[in-house]
Amino acid sequence: MVAALDVLARELYAIQPQDFTAARNTRAQELKPSDAALAKQVAALRKPAPSAWVVNLLAREHPDDLTALLALGERMRTAQEQLDRDALRRLGGERRAAVTALAQAGAARAAGLGHPPTAAVLGDVEQTLLAGTSDPAAAGAVASGLLVKPLRAGGFDPVDLLGAVAVPDAAPWVASPGGAQSPALPDPVQLADVRRRRETRAEAERQEHNADAAAAEVDALERRAHRLEVRRASLEAEIAELREQLDTAEAALGAVTNDDDALAEARTQATRAADDARARARDARDAADALEKTD
Structure with a gap:
């Protein structure tokens, strides 16, 4: 059946494109009375x-x-x-x-x-x-x-x-x-062997590509990790410096607070001494005024 269809198909595919459909249908009709199955196969041939x-x-x-x-x-x-x-x-x-x-x-x-x-x-x-x-x-x-x-x-x-x-x-x-x-x-066995070799080679190349891509990703991550480590060290150094500055500022603030407390105490004592001095001055003036009146 295949051989007969092969021969008929070669005849049909050798004619002009515009004549293909009519010739195919005519050939199928001619075959139908004697070989309906072959006629059906011929009728199914695509332009x-x-x-x-x-x-x-x-x-x-x-x-x-x-x-x-x-x-x-x-x-x-x-x-x-x-x-x-x-x-x-x-x-x-x-x-x-x-x-x-x-x-x-x-x-x-x-x-x-x-x-x-x-x-x-x-x-x-x-x-x-x-x-x-x-x-x-x-x-x-x-x-x-x-x-x-x-x-x-x-x-x-x-x-x-x-x-x-x-x-x-x-x-x-x-x-x-x-x-x-x-x-x-090549016969089917050889053809299968050729395809297996090609598929195996293609798979090996795909795996090599995947390995290269994975290695590149690892390299990129390692570079990123190095950059992060450098940044971490820089920030840690900056934090240490800021902590030292904070300690210095806190010490200066404590000194200022102590000075402020001492100044307040001195101000209180000076105010008290000034009040006492003014009181004694008033008393002395009052005594002097009293002596002048008796004279």
Whole structure:
């Protein structure tokens, strides 16, 4: 069933976009009397997005160039696993050039067929080609010729292929026009191993990032603790100085209080002595006045 659907899907995804829906419905109607289940599957085939149609065009008409690009992606993944930065830098430049050239070739061919892609569509084509170089499973989807929607790579994570290929179980690589079969993708065991290595590496890098972030946080806290310690020492010294000044001021206040008490006592005695002196002076004057009268 899958093989039959694969063949029918390849026929449909090779026609012009404006003819896809009518051709699909016609083919489903033709199949319905003899194979209702297959007819239902054909009727469910989705029309490809413009960018997916361009990539499918490349898979059919530029299989060698597309195969070379996807093989370049495999070499990049190997260099990444080996942490070969020089190779990654060199291969990255080659990939950018290859993606641009292949996308332009697809755009030119699509324009020749009466469907010139917009800048947004061309951008999706480039992103889909890049996604094909980042993940072996995505490479199979890109090269299948049965792509339904554009793909996008997400760093170290596997490319989301849910609903991306019209017949997910179909053979992932198409035959070239000369009949030679393109290199096969890794088998499921190899593919799982590749993904496990990538996920393990990504997890290690995430943990290293977390460790670096934690170390930076510890360093920041230690610097803050040092600043607080310096501030504490400064405040303690200031408090000690203020306490010394307070002790001095309290001693001076005590002396002033003592002086004030002594002054008050002296004032009282002086007032009393002055009163006594004035009284004696009055008495003396009264005595003198009395003597003068008797004379």
